[in-house]
Amino acid sequence: xxxxxxxxxxxxxxxxxxxxxxxxxxxxxxxxxxxxxxxxxxxxxxxxxxxxxxxxxxxxxxxxxxxxxxxxxxxxxxxxxxxxxxxxxxxxxxxxxxxxxxxxxxxxxxxxxxxxxxxx
Numbered sequence: 001x002x003x004x005x006x007x008x009x010x011x012x013x014x015x016x017x018x019x020x021x022x023x024x025x026x027x028x029x030x031x032x033x034x035x036x037x038x039x040x041x042x043x044x045x046x047x048x049x050x051x052x053x054x055x056x057x058x059x060x061x062x063x064x065x066x067x068x069x070x071x072x073x074x075x076x077x078x079x080x081x082x083x084x085x086x087x088x089x090x091x092x093x094x095x096x097x098x099x100x101x102x103x104x105x106x107x108x109x110x111x112x113x114x115x116x117x118x119x120x
Contacts, residue, residue, distance in 0.1 A: 001086055004039065006063045011055065012037050014070060016082035018052040030077035033070055035084075040064035049073075 004010055014035040020027040035046040035054035041062040046054035060066070068084055 001037070001066045001068050004060045004063065004066050006060050009057070009059045010037075010066070010086060011057045012068060012084065012086040014046070014054040014068075014082060014084045016052050016080050019077075030075070031072060031080050032074035033080075033082065034073050036069040036071060037066055038069065039066040 001010075001012070012035060014033060016031060016033060018027050018029050029050070029052050031052075032049050033054060035056050037044045037056045037058065039060060039062065041064075042058070042060075044056045044058050046056050048054060068086070070082065070084070
């Protein structure tokens with residue numbers, strides 16, 4: 001993910017596909033992925049199991065490089081494409097334009113991870 005300064009709030013999201021039936025009456029999720037964000041002094045885990053997304057929202061306790069990892073807790077499919085996005089919350093509005101939520105558009109970071117989760 002990159003460098004984060006101590007005291008900055010960061011939100012990381014992970015999404016993947018679900019497999020709804022043709023009439024959308026059921027939507028079985030074939031994967032239960034866990035989002036892990038780790039830095040110099042903290043490691044944070046997402047904690048949901050019945051949907052196709054995970055979120056970690058935190059304030060960095062120390063400056064340093066942070067990494068995003070995806071672990072498969074349960075995987076019932078053949079493969080799965082997923083994507084991750086992250087956004088640091090910047091409070092210094094003097095240098096950045098922000099939208100109504102206070103997120104800084106000029107420093108948004110996101111990456112599409114077109115990798116297949118194979119369940120191994």
